[in-house]
Amino acid sequence: MKLVFHGGGYDRDNRELNLKAIELSGEKKPVIAYIPAQSYDSEVDFRDFVKEHQKYGLRQFLYFPIDYPFDNTLKRELLKADIIHLSGGNTFHFLKYLKEHKVFNDLKNFAKKGGILTGLSAGAIVMTPRISAATYPDFDCDENEVGLLNFTGMGLVKFEFFPHYSNSRRYDDELKKQSLKLKYPLYAAPDGAGVIVEEDKIKFVGKVACFFQGKKMFMN
Amino acid sequence: MIYRMTQLKLRRASQSDGLYDYSQFNKIDGEHPLRETNCDCFVDYRARHRKGAKIAAFNFGLARDMGLIAEDHPNVLTPELEKILLDKFSLVIINEYDILNKVHIDESEILPGKYMATKYLQLQHPNKQGKTSGDGRSIWNGCFKNRKGHWDVSSRGTGATRLSPATSIHNKFWKTGDPNISYGCGYCELDEGISTLFFSEVLHKNGLPTERVLLVLEYPKKISIVVRAHQNLIRPSHLFSHLKQGNVHALKSMLDYYIERQVLNKVWKDCPKGKNKYKYFLTKQTEIFAKMAANFEDEYIFCWLDWDGDNILMDGGIIDYGSVRQFGLFHAEYRYDDVQRYSTTIVEQKHKAKYIVQTFAQIVEFIQTGKKKNIKLFSEHWSQQHFDLIFQNVKDRNLVKKIGFKDQDIDFLLKNKKSLVKEFRKTFTYFERMRSKREVYQVADGITRDALFCMRDILRELPQMYLLRDNVIERKEFIDIMRSSYCKDKDLQQNHYRDRMVDQFQQQYLAIIQAVARKRKMRKFEVVLELTMRASIINKFDRVTGDSITLITDRILRDFKKLDNDEIYRILMDFVEYQNHNPDTKIHMDELHVKKSPIIRSMISIVRENREGL
Known part of the structure; x- marks a missing residue:
C-alpha cells in the first residue's frame, strides 16, 4: 500500500509530501481526485488544491464530494484516479458519509490494489484503525456534529495519527495519556509534516513525534 | 475565539464610551422628495410610538452600505444603536379608524413627522385605476441621503391604511390589528420579515437587484415590522395608476421624479436633459426589464409580474417576497394560487415584462403628445423589438457564464461565436424545459408540473469528465448525471431525438471551449480545468429554493x-x-x-x- 498522511496546513506547506505522493504513483502527470471532508465551502478549497498541484505539472483533477448524492459515472472515474486525496475538516462528518454513501470500502480496496491514498488531518485520521485522534484533546478536538457511534476507520495502517500537533506540554501530556490505551504507536505531526507509508516501509517528513505506551520520541 | 473576544471588547467599549455616531438615523423622519411631486400619489399619516418591540434582526452590512453606521462599526448591537432603532422604527400609524373612533392617544407618544402610504395600481384591487390602492400596510419612513446616494426607507406592518384591498372591498376603515381580517389588518408576521431578510440577501449577494431588509422588529404574538431599503422604491404601478386615470400632469411629475432619482444616484450617468430624457428613459427601462426577465428565467426566479406593474420595482428590483420563489429546476408550469386567480408561470414572466415595457412606451407618448393612445398601438413599437434583442443577448450571456467562462471570454464568444452560442442555447433549453409525464398537480400554494433535469449538475460535472477522459461521455452517463429526483423511468423511454440532442449538446459545448482555447492560445485542457473550478461554484449542488x-x-x-x-x-x-x-x-x-x-x-x-x- 502507498499512503501519505499530512499533519495539516495549507497546500503550499505540504510540497514535499505532495511531491512524494506524485512520485509514488509512478506517473509524471497522475490523475488526482479530491474528496472534501465536507462539501460545505469545499469548492474554494478545491480551487486552492488545484492551483497548488498545477505547479507540479498535474492537469487532471476530479472534485468528488461524498456528503451529497453522486452519480455512479463519477464514482467510476474516482476509482480510476492515480491518487485520491482526502481533505481536512470534521472527521466525524467525513467518516459518516464515507460509510453512508458506500465509498469507504471502495477506498480501502483502491489502496489495497495499489492506488495512492493521501489524507490531510481528518482525511489522514480516517485511514487509521480508529478515529479516536479526533476526540482529544478537549481544547482541540472535532465536534461529533453528526452523532457518529462507530469510530472504526479504514485500518490501512497499524498506527494512529494525530494532526496539527504542537510540541508543547499540554499536547504531550494528553498524547502520552492516550498512547497508554493503544497497542500501536500514535504519530503526531505538525502542519506541513507527515508520514509516508510504502508497502512495509515508513518514512517521516518534518518533525513527527511518536507516542507509545506513555512515552514520546521524535522520529527524525 | 479571537473574533469573539474582539466583539466582546468592542461591545464593552461601545457601552462605556459612546464610540459610534448614530445621528444619521435622524435624517429618516418621514420627509421625502416624492411629496414635492404634487401628484396625489400618497396618503399622509401621523404615527405614534409602538411599545413592546424587540430587535429581531438588524442588517449591519446594509446599514454600512447606506452609510447609516460607520464602516468600522462591529456587528454588535450597542445599547445606543438599539435605542435609536426602536425610537425611529417602532411605530404605528394613526389611521382613519383611530380618528373616526376618537381612540385616545397620549400626545407624548405621537411622533413629530408624517409618513406616506403611496398609491399605486394593484390588479387584485376593486378599483382598477389605482385611486384607492397602494401601500395597504406600509409607510415610507423617509429618504436617506448622503455621499453614497439616496435611499428610500419603508416599513411593512405599520398599521392598516385606507389603501388596502380590505378597505375597498368592505367599504370601511379597519382597526390596526383587527383579528377579523388577516390581510388588511396592517400587521406583518415575523416569519415574513425573516424570510425576506434571508432571501433578499442571498439574491443581492448573487447580483440580482432587490429590496433589502434593514431591520426586523418583533412584537408579541409573532408580529413584526419589516424595515426595507432600496435606492429607488418606485414601482411601475406608481406610474400606471396615473396613466389609467389619464392624468398626464401627475404622470409626468412622477416620471420626472423617477428619472431624477436615477440621475442623482448616478445609475443613469448620461441621461439628457429636456424632452430627450423620455426617450432615454424608455431605452433604459426596456433594457432593465428585458435583462430582468432573462435573469429571472435563467436563475429560475418566479416573480409574479402582471399588467399592473406591482411586485417589481422600476429598476427591476424584486419587492414583496410573499410570492417570490426560486426554483431548483425549470418548473415551467408552476402557478401560484392567489385564491381569486392563478399567477403567471415563469415562462409567461417574459411576456408580462414586455407588456410593461409596452406600457412605458404608451406613457412616453402620452407625456410627449398629451394624447393617451390605445396600448395595442404600441405592440410594434421599437421598444418591443429592442426588448427581444436584449432579452436574447442576456440569455446568451447568462448561459456562457453558467458554463464557467470569465467576462473576457464571454465578450469574445458573444461577439465572435454568437451563432454557436445561440445553437447551444437551443439545445440546452431543450433539456432544461423537458417535463415529466406526470401532468399538472396540486402543491401547497398552487399547481405545478415537474421538470426532469438539473442543468446545474451537468454544467458542474461535464468539464471534469472531459478533463479526465478527453472525450465525450456516453449518452446514458450524460442523462444520469443531470437526472433529477422527479425524473422517473417512464420519462426516459428510448428516444432517438433526445439521443441526438445529447450528442449535439456535447459537440457544441466542446466547440465553444475550443473557440476560447484558440483565442486565448491555451490548450483545451487548461480551459476545461478553469471551467471545472468555476462551474463547481456557479453550479453548486446546494442552491436555495x-x-x-x-x-x-x-x-x-x-x-x-x-x-x-x-x-x-x-x-x-x-x-x-x-x-x-x-x-x-x-x-x-x-x-x-x-x-x-x-x-x-x-x-x-x-x-x-x-x-x-x-
Missing part, C-alpha cells in the same frame, strides 16, 4: 429565543456566503470567523433536501 427559505425561516424561529441579534446576523452572513455562487467573489468561510453552528448545519441540510423543488 423558495421551499427551503420557508423551512429555514421555521428553523430559525424555532430557536429564535435562544439567539441574540448578533448571532442572527452571523448566521445570515454565513448563510449568504454559503449561497454565494460567484467564483470571482467567493471567499473561504474561515474569513468570516463563523463557527458552523447546529443551526447552520440544519439550514444546509434543508437547502440540500429541497434543492430541486419550488
Whole structure:
C-alpha cells in the first residue's frame, strides 16, 4: 500500500509530501481526485488544491464530494484516479458519509490494489484503525456534529495519527495519556509534516513525534 | 475565539464610551422628495410610538452600505444603536379608524413627522385605476441621503391604511390589528420579515437587484415590522395608476421624479436633459426589464409580474417576497394560487415584462403628445423589438457564464461565436424545459408540473469528465448525471431525438471551449480545468429554493429565543456566503470567523433536501 498522511496546513506547506505522493504513483502527470471532508465551502478549497498541484505539472483533477448524492459515472472515474486525496475538516462528518454513501470500502480496496491514498488531518485520521485522534484533546478536538457511534476507520495502517500537533506540554501530556490505551504507536505531526507509508516501509517528513505506551520520541 | 473576544471588547467599549455616531438615523423622519411631486400619489399619516418591540434582526452590512453606521462599526448591537432603532422604527400609524373612533392617544407618544402610504395600481384591487390602492400596510419612513446616494426607507406592518384591498372591498376603515381580517389588518408576521431578510440577501449577494431588509422588529404574538431599503422604491404601478386615470400632469411629475432619482444616484450617468430624457428613459427601462426577465428565467426566479406593474420595482428590483420563489429546476408550469386567480408561470414572466415595457412606451407618448393612445398601438413599437434583442443577448450571456467562462471570454464568444452560442442555447433549453409525464398537480400554494433535469449538475460535472477522459461521455452517463429526483423511468423511454440532442449538446459545448482555447492560445485542457473550478461554484449542488427559505425561516424561529441579534446576523452572513455562487467573489468561510453552528448545519441540510423543488 502507498499512503501519505499530512499533519495539516495549507497546500503550499505540504510540497514535499505532495511531491512524494506524485512520485509514488509512478506517473509524471497522475490523475488526482479530491474528496472534501465536507462539501460545505469545499469548492474554494478545491480551487486552492488545484492551483497548488498545477505547479507540479498535474492537469487532471476530479472534485468528488461524498456528503451529497453522486452519480455512479463519477464514482467510476474516482476509482480510476492515480491518487485520491482526502481533505481536512470534521472527521466525524467525513467518516459518516464515507460509510453512508458506500465509498469507504471502495477506498480501502483502491489502496489495497495499489492506488495512492493521501489524507490531510481528518482525511489522514480516517485511514487509521480508529478515529479516536479526533476526540482529544478537549481544547482541540472535532465536534461529533453528526452523532457518529462507530469510530472504526479504514485500518490501512497499524498506527494512529494525530494532526496539527504542537510540541508543547499540554499536547504531550494528553498524547502520552492516550498512547497508554493503544497497542500501536500514535504519530503526531505538525502542519506541513507527515508520514509516508510504502508497502512495509515508513518514512517521516518534518518533525513527527511518536507516542507509545506513555512515552514520546521524535522520529527524525 | 479571537473574533469573539474582539466583539466582546468592542461591545464593552461601545457601552462605556459612546464610540459610534448614530445621528444619521435622524435624517429618516418621514420627509421625502416624492411629496414635492404634487401628484396625489400618497396618503399622509401621523404615527405614534409602538411599545413592546424587540430587535429581531438588524442588517449591519446594509446599514454600512447606506452609510447609516460607520464602516468600522462591529456587528454588535450597542445599547445606543438599539435605542435609536426602536425610537425611529417602532411605530404605528394613526389611521382613519383611530380618528373616526376618537381612540385616545397620549400626545407624548405621537411622533413629530408624517409618513406616506403611496398609491399605486394593484390588479387584485376593486378599483382598477389605482385611486384607492397602494401601500395597504406600509409607510415610507423617509429618504436617506448622503455621499453614497439616496435611499428610500419603508416599513411593512405599520398599521392598516385606507389603501388596502380590505378597505375597498368592505367599504370601511379597519382597526390596526383587527383579528377579523388577516390581510388588511396592517400587521406583518415575523416569519415574513425573516424570510425576506434571508432571501433578499442571498439574491443581492448573487447580483440580482432587490429590496433589502434593514431591520426586523418583533412584537408579541409573532408580529413584526419589516424595515426595507432600496435606492429607488418606485414601482411601475406608481406610474400606471396615473396613466389609467389619464392624468398626464401627475404622470409626468412622477416620471420626472423617477428619472431624477436615477440621475442623482448616478445609475443613469448620461441621461439628457429636456424632452430627450423620455426617450432615454424608455431605452433604459426596456433594457432593465428585458435583462430582468432573462435573469429571472435563467436563475429560475418566479416573480409574479402582471399588467399592473406591482411586485417589481422600476429598476427591476424584486419587492414583496410573499410570492417570490426560486426554483431548483425549470418548473415551467408552476402557478401560484392567489385564491381569486392563478399567477403567471415563469415562462409567461417574459411576456408580462414586455407588456410593461409596452406600457412605458404608451406613457412616453402620452407625456410627449398629451394624447393617451390605445396600448395595442404600441405592440410594434421599437421598444418591443429592442426588448427581444436584449432579452436574447442576456440569455446568451447568462448561459456562457453558467458554463464557467470569465467576462473576457464571454465578450469574445458573444461577439465572435454568437451563432454557436445561440445553437447551444437551443439545445440546452431543450433539456432544461423537458417535463415529466406526470401532468399538472396540486402543491401547497398552487399547481405545478415537474421538470426532469438539473442543468446545474451537468454544467458542474461535464468539464471534469472531459478533463479526465478527453472525450465525450456516453449518452446514458450524460442523462444520469443531470437526472433529477422527479425524473422517473417512464420519462426516459428510448428516444432517438433526445439521443441526438445529447450528442449535439456535447459537440457544441466542446466547440465553444475550443473557440476560447484558440483565442486565448491555451490548450483545451487548461480551459476545461478553469471551467471545472468555476462551474463547481456557479453550479453548486446546494442552491436555495423558495421551499427551503420557508423551512429555514421555521428553523430559525424555532430557536429564535435562544439567539441574540448578533448571532442572527452571523448566521445570515454565513448563510449568504454559503449561497454565494460567484467564483470571482467567493471567499473561504474561515474569513468570516463563523463557527458552523447546529443551526447552520440544519439550514444546509434543508437547502440540500429541497434543492430541486419550488
